[in-house]
Amino acid sequence: MQAIEAFIAEQGGPEVIQWREVTLGAPDAGQVLVRQTAIGLNYIDTYHRDGTYPIELPGGLGVEAAGEVVATGPDVHDLQPGDRVATFGPQRGAYASARILPAASLMKLPAGIDDDTAAAALLKACTVEALVERCAKVEAGWPVLVHAAAGGVGLILVQWLKAVGATVIGTVSTEAKAQTARDAGADHVIRYKQEDVAAHVREITDGQGVPVTFDGIGMATWTVSLKATARRGLIVSYGNAGGPVTGVNLGVLAQHGSQFVTRPTLFDYYLDPGERAAGAARVFEMIESGAVAITVGQRYGLQDAARAHADLEAGRTTGSSLLIP
Numbered sequence: 001m002q003a004i005e006a007f008i009a010e011q012g013g014p015e016v017i018q019w020r021e022v023t024l025g026a027p028d029a030g031q032v033l034v035r036q037t038a039i040g041l042n043y044i045d046t047y048h049r050d051g052t053y054p055i056e057l058p059g060g061l062g063v064e065a066a067g068e069v070v071a072t073g074p075d076v077h078d079l080q081p082g083d084r085v086a087t088f089g090p091q092r093g094a095y096a097s098a099r100i101l102p103a104a105s106l107m108k109l110p111a112g113i114d115d116d117t118a119a120a121a122l123l124k125a126c127t128v129e130a131l132v133e134r135c136a137k138v139e140a141g142w143p144v145l146v147h148a149a150a151g152g153v154g155l156i157l158v159q160w161l162k163a164v165g166a167t168v169i170g171t172v173s174t175e176a177k178a179q180t181a182r183d184a185g186a187d188h189v190i191r192y193k194q195e196d197v198a199a200h201v202r203e204i205t206d207g208q209g210v211p212v213t214f215d216g217i218g219m220a221t222w223t224v225s226l227k228a229t230a231r232r233g234l235i236v237s238y239g240n241a242g243g244p245v246t247g248v249n250l251g252v253l254a255q256h257g258s259q260f261v262t263r264p265t266l267f268d269y270y271l272d273p274g275e276r277a278a279g280a281a282r283v284f285e286m287i288e289s290g291a292v293a294i295t296v297g298q299r300y301g302l303q304d305a306a307r308a309h310a311d312l313e314a315g316r317t318t319g320s321s322l323l324i325p
């Protein structure tokens with residue numbers, strides 16, 4: 001089967017993304033050949049591309065995609081040609097029209113979840129499931145701060161937190177994004193370019209601060225997160241969109257009220273097949289019930305990946321973005 005795939009020979013800006021045609025043979029034992037119909041764009045893709053997360057070179061990009069099984073190798077018993085499937089990694093190489101994957105990294109899609117929704121949601125929604133339900137263990141009635149509340153993960157976080165009964169305070173850059181966050185259920189929205197976020201959070205919480213802050217930005221919001229989080233509160237620092245948090249002095253946590261901080265990664269919460277199956281089932285349940293609606297804000301042609309990366313890094317995207325082969 002002929003396919004086109006992205007690769008990088010060096011790490012750098014969006015311009016380092018290159019394309020090549022490949023011929024895919026028959027899948028080996030435990031493998032599946034998948035024709036991809038939709039590919040998810042995620043911030044982790046930019047980290048692999050720019051060197052924030054070093055990868056072996058030359059290497060592929062992308063971890064999330066949905067598509068249809070074309071062929072299966074020996075010892076694959078749970079999947080067959082025609083099945084609709086999705087993956088969120090950890091294998092890279094999702095920026096491709098077709099590829100061969102381990103069967104263990106694929107999950108069969110329910111009839112109620114279309115390919116675009118799966119590719120737009122799976123990585124982000126599984127991240128949210130792990131962060132809210134197993135990392136922070138958010139409870140009903142808690143006020144919670146969500147940075148970048150109109151982004152791909154942010155919009156899902158807002159809806160998930162509302163579904164479990166939290167009061168959501170979101171930060172955004174523009175009024176259009178503020179309205180998007182409100183539409184998703186945010187109770188309070190703060191324009192961080194115009195307002196003192198920490199002061200506003202303290203005002204909303206009667207001076208207490210929030211018990212949990214979800215910070216996917218990183219260094220650019222680290223100080224704000226410290227100031228907005230309550231005594232003995234938890235900062236969940238899960239992303240680096242504003243640069244990685246480095247040189248952390250643990251004494252800073254004491255100065256701000258004996259705070260906790262964690263830097264979780266998805267695959268530590270989806271480590272074994274049982275965890276992956278349970279987490280994905282919870283995600284599908286939340287989507288099919290309507291508690292979480294997936295917003296696809298942008299669709300790009302597969303070979304427009306460089307432009308998609310530039311738009312994502314410049315903050316020009318809302319919700320989730322897809323690459324379409």
